[in-house]
Structures are given as structure tokens and as C-alpha cells.
Amino acid sequence: MQIRPYGDTLDDGAVQLSFTLPMSNSEKSREAAKRFVLKHGFKRCEITSAEALADNFTMFVVYAWTKLGIDSSEVKDVVSAAPEIMNFDEVNLFIKEHVKRPIVIVGACTGSDAHTVGIDAIMNMKGYNHHFGLERYPMVRAYNLGAQVENQHLIEYAIKVKADAILVSQIVNQKDMHLENMKEFISFVKDKKVRKQFLLIAGGPHLNHKMAKEAGFDAGFGRGSYAEHVATFVARKLAGKSK
Amino acid sequence: MNKLNLSKQKTKQARKLAGAITRPVQAYIDTHTTISVERTVLRVLGANGMNKEGVPVPNLAVNCLEGKLAKGAARYWVNALLHYDGNLQKLNRAVAKGKDISALEMVSDVKLNKVVRPLLGTFNKQITANVKTRNMMLRRYRKKDDSPLLYLIVATGNIYEDVKQAEAAAHQGADIVAVIRTTAQSLLDYVPCGATIHGFGGTYATQENFRIMREALDKVAHKEKRYIRLVNYASGLCMPEIAAMGALERLDMMLNDSMYGVLFRDINMYRTFVDQHFSRMLTAFADITINTGEDNYLTTADAYQNAHTVLASQFINEGFAGNAGLAPRLMGLGHAFEIDPSLKNSVLYEIAQAQMVREIFPEAPIKYMPPTKFMTGDIFRGYVLNSMFNLVSGMTSQSIHLLGMLTEGILNPFMQDRYLAVKNAQYIMNATADLGREIQFAKHGIIAKRADEVLNKTLTFLERVNKLGLFKSISKGLFADVKRSPKGGKGYAGVLRKDSDYWNPVEDFLQKKLKLK
Ligand code: B12
Numbered sequence: 001m002q003i004r005p006y007g008d009t010l011d012d013g014a015v016q017l018s019f020t021l022p023m024s025n026s027e028k029s030r031e032a033a034k035r036f037v038l039k040h041g042f043k044r045c046e047i048t049s050a051e052a053l054a055d056n057f058t059m060f061v062v063y064a065w066t067k068l069g070i071d072s073s074e075v076k077d078v079v080s081a082a083p084e085i086m087n088f089d090e091v092n093l094f095i096k097e098h099v100k101r102p103i104v105i106v107g108a109c110t111g112s113d114a115h116t117v118g119i120d121a122i123m124n125m126k127g128y129n130h131h132f133g134l135e136r137y138p139m140v141r142a143y144n145l146g147a148q149v150e151n152q153h154l155i156e157y158a159i160k161v162k163a164d165a166i167l168v169s170q171i172v173n174q175k176d177m178h179l180e181n182m183k184e185f186i187s188f189v190k191d192k193k194v195r196k197q198f199l200l201i202a203g204g205p206h207l208n209h210k211m212a213k214e215a216g217f218d219a220g221f222g223r224g225s226y227a228e229h230v231a232t233f234v235a236r237k238l239a240g241k242s243k
Numbered sequence: 244m245n246k247l248n249l250s251k252q253k254t255k256q257a258r259k260l261a262g263a264i265t266r267p268v269q270a271y272i273d274t275h276t277t278i279s280v281e282r283t284v285l286r287v288l289g290a291n292g293m294n295k296e297g298v299p300v301p302n303l304a305v306n307c308l309e310g311k312l313a314k315g316a317a318r319y320w321v322n323a324l325l326h327y328d329g330n331l332q333k334l335n336r337a338v339a340k341g342k343d344i345s346a347l348e349m350v351s352d353v354k355l356n357k358v359v360r361p362l363l364g365t366f367n368k369q370i371t372a373n374v375k376t377r378n379m380m381l382r383r384y385r386k387k388d389d390s391p392l393l394y395l396i397v398a399t400g401n402i403y404e405d406v407k408q409a410e411a412a413a414h415q416g417a418d419i420v421a422v423i424r425t426t427a428q429s430l431l432d433y434v435p436c437g438a439t440i441h442g443f444g445g446t447y448a449t450q451e452n453f454r455i456m457r458e459a460l461d462k463v464a465h466k467e468k469r470y471i472r473l474v475n476y477a478s479g480l481c482m483p484e485i486a487a488m489g490a491l492e493r494l495d496m497m498l499n500d501s502m503y504g505v506l507f508r509d510i511n512m513y514r515t516f517v518d519q520h521f522s523r524m525l526t527a528f529a530d531i532t533i534n535t536g537e538d539n540y541l542t543t544a545d546a547y548q549n550a551h552t553v554l555a556s557q558f559i560n561e562g563f564a565g566n567a568g569l570a571p572r573l574m575g576l577g578h579a580f581e582i583d584p585s586l587k588n589s590v591l592y593e594i595a596q597a598q599m600v601r602e603i604f605p606e607a608p609i610k611y612m613p614p615t616k617f618m619t620g621d622i623f624r625g626y627v628l629n630s631m632f633n634l635v636s637g638m639t640s641q642s643i644h645l646l647g648m649l650t651e652g653i654l655n656p657f658m659q660d661r662y663l664a665v666k667n668a669q670y671i672m673n674a675t676a677d678l679g680r681e682i683q684f685a686k687h688g689i690i691a692k693r694a695d696e697v698l699n700k701t702l703t704f705l706e707r708v709n710k711l712g713l714f715k716s717i718s719k720g721l722f723a724d725v726k727r728s729p730k731g732g733k734g735y736a737g738v739l740r741k742d743s744d745y746w747n748p749v750e751d752f753l754q755k756k757l758k759l760k
Contacts, residue, residue, distance in 0.1 A: 020659045051662065054411035059659040112426065117543060117616070174444065174655070205620070205652070223620060 002069030013066040015042070020059045025052040033060040042066050081201075081209045081219035082232040088132055091231040095139035098239035104141045105134055105234065106158045107167030108149035111181035115171035116147040118204060122167065122227050131226035140231060151185040158198060165199040165234045168217075173206040179215060186216035199237055201230060244602055246684050247595070247694045253702060254603050260705040261558035264713050269566050271513065272520045276745070278737035279432070279514075280521045281305050281316035283483040284749045288320055288362045289331040293436045294339045301484070302433045307343045313739045315746040319344045321355050321362075329358065352746070359748045367752075373493040374530045380461075380470045386418070390672045391611070391636055391644035392472070395661055398423035400442030402452045406459040411658060413463040413471045416665040419496065419643065421474035422456060424448050429479025429508050430733060434488065444655075448475050448485055453492035472496055474534070477522045478504055480514070480734050486522035490529035496575065496643075497526055500536035501563045502556065505717060506725045507539055511735035512717060516563075523567030524753040533569065534643065535560045538579035538612035540723040546581040546616075547589075550596055551700035552722055553578050557600065558705065559713070561607075568757030571606035575643050579612035580632040588689060590631050595693035597639040598684075603698075611636050613647025622649040630667055637672040638679040644668065 007014025017037065023029035030047050037045045045064035053059050086094055095103060109119045121128030123144040125135040134142035143161060145154060147169075158166045168185055170178035182202055189195050202212040203221040212220020219233050282290075282301035290301045305316055320334075323344040327333040338344065386392075395417040397408040402422075409420045425442030438455060439447040446452060453475065460471040472495035477486040482499065489497050501519045504510035526533055537553045537560070544552065557576045564574050578600055582589045600609055614628045629647035636644050646664035648656040656664075684690045708716040720726035754760045 018659065020657065053658055053662045054414045057411060057658060059662060120543075172444075 001071060001073070003072055004066065004069040007065075011069075013043075013068070015064050015066060017062045017064060018060065019062075020053060020057055022057055024056055025050050025058040029058050030060075033058075033062065037062050037064050040064075041068055077210075079209055081212075081221060082229050082236070084232075085228055086232045086235070087228055088137065091228060091235055092137055092139045094239070095231075095235050099139075099235060102139050102141050103165070103234060103238060104143075104161055104163045105165045105167060105230070106143040106145065106154065106161060106163045107169065108145035108154045109147035109169040109171065110149050110151050110154055110185060111170075111177070112148060113170060113172050113178075113181070114147045115169070118171055119144060119147070119167065119169035122169075122203065122225070122230055127227055129226070131228060134227045134231060137227070137231060151181070151188050155185075155188055155192060155194070159192075159194060163198060164238060165201055165230075167230065168200070168202045170202060170204040170207065173204075178204060178206060179211075182212075182215040182217065199234055201233070203230075244605065246682070247598055247602060247691050248686065249599065249602055249694060249698060253698050257555075257558050257698070257702055257705055258561075260702070260709050261555075261562040264559060264705065264709050265562040265566065268516050268713050269520075269563075272517050274741055275513070275517050276313070276315070276739055276741055276747070277514055277517050277734075278305055278312065278739075279481055279518055279734075280483050280747075281308075281312055282481075283487050283521060283525070284315070284317050284747055285320050286484060286487050287366050287749045288317060288359065289324075289365075290320065290335065290338070291331075292335045292339055294341070297436065299433050299436055300335050300338050303338050303341075304344055307345050311345055313742040314744055315741075317359065317748055318349075318355060318746045319347075321359050321748075322349055323347055325350055325354070325358060355746070356748070363748060363752045366749075367756075370490055370529050373490070377470075377493060377495065377530065380464060384464060384468050384470045386469070388676065389640070390676065391641050392418040392608075393665060393668055394419040394421060394474070394643055394645045395665070396421045396423055396645075396656075398442075398445040398655060400425060400444075400446050401440040402438055402446055402455050403440065405446055406456060408658065409456065409459060409471075410463050412661055413460065413467055413469070415662050416669060417471065417646075417661075418469065419472040419474055420456075420460060421496075421498075422446050422448075422452070424476050429476070429504065429510070432480045432734070432737070434481050434484050448488075450488040450492060453488055453494060457492050457494070474498065477526065477533075478536075479508060480504075480510060480518075480737075482515070482518040483522040483525065486525040486531075489531060490525050494531060496532045496534055497522075498536065499523065499526065499533040500577075501560050502717070502722060503536035503539060505727050505732065506723050507536075509727065509732045511732035511738070512714060512727060512729055513738045514732075514734040517738060519563060520567050521750070523564055523569055524750070524757060524759075527568040527570070527573060528753055528756055530573070532573045532575045532608055532643075533564065534575040534610045535577045537577045538581070538610075541579050541581035542616055544724045545583070546579070547583065547586060547592060549723075550592075550697045551704050553596075554600070554603070554697060554701040555704045555708065556722060557604065558701070561604070568753075568759050571604065572608065574604070574607040575610040576600065576604055576607050577610040577612065580614050580635065580647075581612075581616050584614070584617050584628055590635065591689050592693050593631075593635050594639060595690045596697065597635050597641060598690070599694040599697060601639050601641065608642035610643040610645070611641035612645050613651075615647075615651050618647075618649075618651035620652055622653075625649040625651060626663070626667065629664065630671060633668045633671040634675060636668075637675055638682065640679055 004013040042064035049061040124133040127133035134140045200217040201219045202217045207220045208222045209220045285301045293299045395412040397405045423445035425445040438451045474496040477497040477499045504515045505512045537556045626649045714729045
């Protein structure tokens, strides 16, 4: 069944847009904005606001209505790394019963990226948003190496402590540097011939499971993820392996 | 202004503690110099240009003084100048070509003193003229009201593109334009030369880039009938050199913190303390307002729990700034609106903090940073958070108001995001222009109690820092939850103990001008 954006009635296909054109604010630029929107397949649109940002720049707010829809049953290939999340106690119990030993996880924000807060949110004792970090889990040994860590170093560290999983955090995505860096990470892992030894997990605000898989990782987590997501994923995978 | 009923006794005690904390550090500073301070001295005395590989002349000159630097680079520079008939151009060119200035025959100290005088005279004239021009333009385009100065950031990486964005920002209503530096410039131990068009997340701070932006903003000022203040960063390994460049090119504000580099860039603490002192003497002389970086603490540590570390750091920054001759009106002490918005009454706590800082530092142009950490991909929610921030800033009379971007949690702001930010602030600050004057706080209400609690915790905290000493406190992670060891970090090798015959005529000149001796 085709579905469309819902404004105030089913199937009205209403969308709000805003953008800036490098033109002065005039009848002409408003018409240009309108045509620009219609070119995207909208049937009808209304420029509800046009504001001059500078002599030669105008910002528009536009409401537009589309007939295009999407068949939701066609959207099939969506997977999440940990569809059913276990909570703190459940994960620990699960590890105890099914993996039968503490699991080892190392993580860092690698490359030139200096943001530690994301990886800290997942790994540090206090966690984030009232969700404890991996360090607090009795059945997890967690090593957080911080930010601006070289990919090589993180991998060597993981080998040293016999990690089950490696976490890579990537916050900055300007010029696709997060993807470049993840690629580099995977190629180092392959060079060292240790790909099979570890579960590789990437995370950050501009990532999701699909993107991480495409980059060669086993799982990916985006905004709003917590330690229990990672712990659930790793625990299930390891339990599967040991069976 | 005393709406919170803060105890005068307690703030006095806090200042006393800050004095006790900075004193031993200041004793260290006074007996040490760094390679960056020495390069700064040479810049002030006319060192300029670079060699074919792009190494700046101040670096080349200082590099050939290994083992002799503790006597002061000025000695060798001024001596060399005599060998080039007092012609700076010739000397700069020779050094760029590889001339070793350490190997020349030395003249007497009396002679050196005589030769350096006109060089200092030139510097004095340049800076005094800059101060005069700024004051003239400020008088001419006086702001009509006393609402906070609106501060916008540009960061394209290309100085010419930055100029366009800055013009647009000024047109939209910015009073202050900051050019963000490219990632990791703070870790370069030299300042690049010339105009630059490539940068990552920002634009190189170079003297030529400063000049280009200054010229553009002066033009805009005449057009918009508003003086637009220019900001850059006197921070990182080249802190004092950039301060000197900013003084020469009439920047109006400099980000400059006594501990930021240590905590957030892992720069060695001894290096930073010595560098910040020299850079602050320069900014004081050039009448440049510094902006301190306490807001950063709240990105790694919780803003509600650690509010007292911000206030404590403000007292410490104030102490160091005073030692360098900065008047309170030039101390842009920083803080931020970063309390978790899901906390009940979070805005009341923000008001408490902002009002408290305002009352404790009445003359300081307080720098207030917008929410960043709790900004998400939901721009609509983000716009509301920014509105609350604008409201608090206006009603508590903050001075330097960094505009919050609705896209903070996503990407570098679009041009339209800046426009929306200015409009939001202008609307709120106009609509509540006299709210602050109308408001009284309940004597034992949440806001007054919170301010008192933060001040109390600050006192306990400062006592602890004083007992441990500042170096040890930083190594134990008392500030921003970040731990740094005294001899660790970048740049320690560039710190030297001054010899008994150390000569630094620029320092002597600044100390005299600032009445520090
Ligand atoms: C705090 C902060 C800083 C601090 C960092 C302090 C520190 N020690 O971390 C400082 C001031 C140092 C900083 C510096 C810079 N920053 Co910054 N910063 C931020 C800010 C405000 C908050 C980030 C944050 O802490 N979020 C909270 C955490 C918990 O969220 P998170 O990181 O998304 O993590 C969650 C998920 O993504 C996920 N996750 C993250 N990692 C991982 C890993 C795994 C394995 C898993 C499972 C999950 C996971 O789980 C976390 C919890 O839910 C953001 C804006 C924002 N609101 O996001 C900008 C932001 C990230 N910074 C930005 C930039 C550009 C920079 C600089 C380059 C600026 C400059 N020119 O110098 C520098 C970076 C220098 C460098 N080399 O990297 C941009 C990035 C733009 C982009 N899209 O690429 C942002 C978005 C701001 C902006 N709008 O411009 N920054």
C-alpha cells in the first residue's frame, strides 16, 4: 500500500522545507524557489516566507504537497543490530548462563576525531542518560582508550587483552572522514589477519547498522544508543558462537 | 547589584584562595620562559616572513639559539640587527636564508639597550594607534542599548569565503565575528604565514588572515553603522605569538584561557602557564578583551554537578589575568548554558548561575555560551533551547552572547541558521529588555539557594586545590574530569629557566606600561 506524508489529512502528502538560494529577495527569487521545489516532483507548493540573509542570499520556508508515495511493504532490508534489547541485569545473567565467562570489550574514538563523550557514554562507569556504561557490568571487562587513538593502536591493544569485541566511535563526518577512517580500520584488521577474532562495532551520530555493515563492521549504532545495545549484541553473538 | 544576597565575605574568601593558588604558579612563571614567548619577543622586535619551506623567521631565529635561549632571544636578534646596519628587512631576509644569529660577535648590553629602543617605539606606536582607532570607531557607532553583544562564528577554511560569511553575519546583526581555527592548529609549534584557503573545520590563524578580515569588517562597520569586533584564538602552543599578531592587526577579543590547553589539548601545564602570562600582558597593553574557556568543562563533566568548578576556574583565571595587568573590564570570563534540559527547573539553575557570575564579577564582560551538548538532531527542540538561553542571557545582563545554532547537534551551521539565531536573540532581548530590572528573587527560593550552594562548593573546592597546589589538582582530574601530569603533554621541552642575565626588553616594556613593577 502506498503511503504519503501526513499533514492534517490522510494522503495529503504535505511536507515542510527550508533552504537558501544565492539570490536577492525579490519576486523573481520567490518564483525561482517555487520552481526549484516543483522540480522535485511536488504537485503544488507555497512559499510562506522569504527573508533576506544578505544582499544576495534569501532564505525560504516552503510548504509543498506531493502525490508520490512509498509502498511500506517494499522496505524490507532494514535490520537493527540488537532488535530486542536486554536490560543491565538480563544481559549479565545471559552472559553468565550462555557465554559462561566475562566478555572483554575495548573501545576508542579513533583517527583525528577528538570527541570522547560518545564512547564514554557507552563505556564509562557512569554511562549516559541513566543508562550505566559497560565498565559497570559485572560480566564485562571494558577498556576505554579515549579519543584521537590510532586505529593500529586500538587493534594491537585488543589483541593484547584478548578482546571479544572492538568499539570504534566516530563523531565528525565532515568530508566523509568517518567512513574513510572506518575503512582504514578494517584494512588494518585484515592486514593483521585478525578479522575473525573480533566482533567489530562502530557507533556515532551519523552511523547506523547498515552503514557500518557496508564498511565491513559487524554492527553499527547511531544516536540514542546505550551500553545495553552493545552488550546485548555482543552477548548474543558470543552465545551463538559457543553453541 | 545584589539580587541573590550573596555573601560578600565568601566571595572575598574565594578571591583570597585564588590568590594563594596562583601565587606559587606565578613564581614559576616569573622565573621561566618558553620558545613561544621568545618567538613572540622577536615578532614584536620586527621578525617577519618565512623561508622557502614555509618556516617562519621567528622559528628559524629561535631554533639556532639552542643552549643560549635562556639568556633571551632578544639579545641575539638585536645584536644581529647591528650587523645588518639596523635594517630589519635585511636581517629577516638573511635569517630566512639560513643565517645563524647565534654565531655573531656580541656588542655590549648598553649598546643593545640603545638599539632596541626605537624597535619598541615602533611597536608602541602601532598598538597605541590601534587602540585609538578602535575607541574612535566604538564612539562613532555606539550601541544604543546595553543588551549583550551578539557573537557569531565563521569557519569555512578559506579566508576569502570567511569574509563573505562575516559580511552576511554582520548584516544579520552580529556585533562580534569569530573566525574559528582549523582543527589542530593549536598543536602546531609555529604560526603559518600568508593568506590561506584550506582548513578543516576552520581557518588558519595567520597575521595576513587577521589583516584581511579586519579590513573587511571595518568596511562593514561603516556600512552597517556598527563596529564589528573581531575574535580569534590566542591559545595552543603559539598562544603569545598569536596574541602579538592580534594586537598588531587590531583584533578586539582573544580566546585565552589559563588552563584550557592543558585540559582539552593536552599541552604541558608549565608551558601553558608561562605562555598565558605573556600573551595576557600583550592583550592588556593592546586593550583586547580575553574570553576564557570554562564553558568547555561542561562538555565532559555534568553542568549541574560541576557548576562550582566553573566558578572556581573563573576566580583562577581572574587571578592570573590580574597578574598580567588585565583590567576587569577586559576579562571575558566564560560559562555556559549546559544543564541537562530534562532536569526539573533546569532553567532556574541556569538563571542562578548566570546571575551569580554577573554579580560576582560586576565589571567583567561575561562570555555566555549556548547549549551544545544537549542539542540533538531535532532542530525544532533546539530552537526552543536556544530561546531559553537567550532569555536567561538578556535578563541576567551577560555581555558577550554566543548565538546558539539550531543545527548544533548535526553539522556546521547553514547561513540561514545564523540568521534564525540572530532573529531569535533580537526578538527575545527586545521583548524582555527590562525584565532583569523588574525581577526580584525570592529570598530563600530555589534560585538564591542554588547560587549560595554553588558558591559554598566553590569555596570548598578552592580550598582543596590550594591544599594540593594547582599542578597536582590538575593531575588528579579536579577540573573537567580530565587528568594531566605535570611533565606530560606537548611542549614541555620548550620551557626554560631564565638565566641570571636573561634579557627581555619587550617584557620590561610591557611591565612598565602596565605598571606591573
Ligand atoms: C562536546 C563537543 C566537542 C568537545 C569535545 C569534548 C570531548 N572530550 O569529547 C570539543 C570542544 C573538544 C569539540 C571539538 C570539536 N568539535 Co565538537 N562537538 C561537541 C558537541 C557539542 C557535543 C558532542 C557530544 O558530546 N555529544 C553527546 C554524546 C553522548 O553524543 P554522541 O557523541 O552522538 O554519542 C552517542 C551516539 O552517537 C552513540 N555513539 C557514539 N560513539 C559510539 C561508539 C559506539 C561503539 C557505539 C555503540 C555508540 C556510539 O552513543 C552515544 C550515546 O547515545 C557536538 C554537537 C552535538 N550536540 O552533538 C559538537 C560537534 C560534534 N563538533 C563538531 C566539530 C566540527 C568540532 C571541531 C572539529 C571544531 C574545530 N574546528 O575545532 C573540534 C574537533 C576536533 C577534532 N579533532 O575532532 C561538529 C561536527 C560536525 C560534523 N557533522 O562533522 C559538531 C556536530 C558541532 C557542529 N554542529 O558543528 N567538540
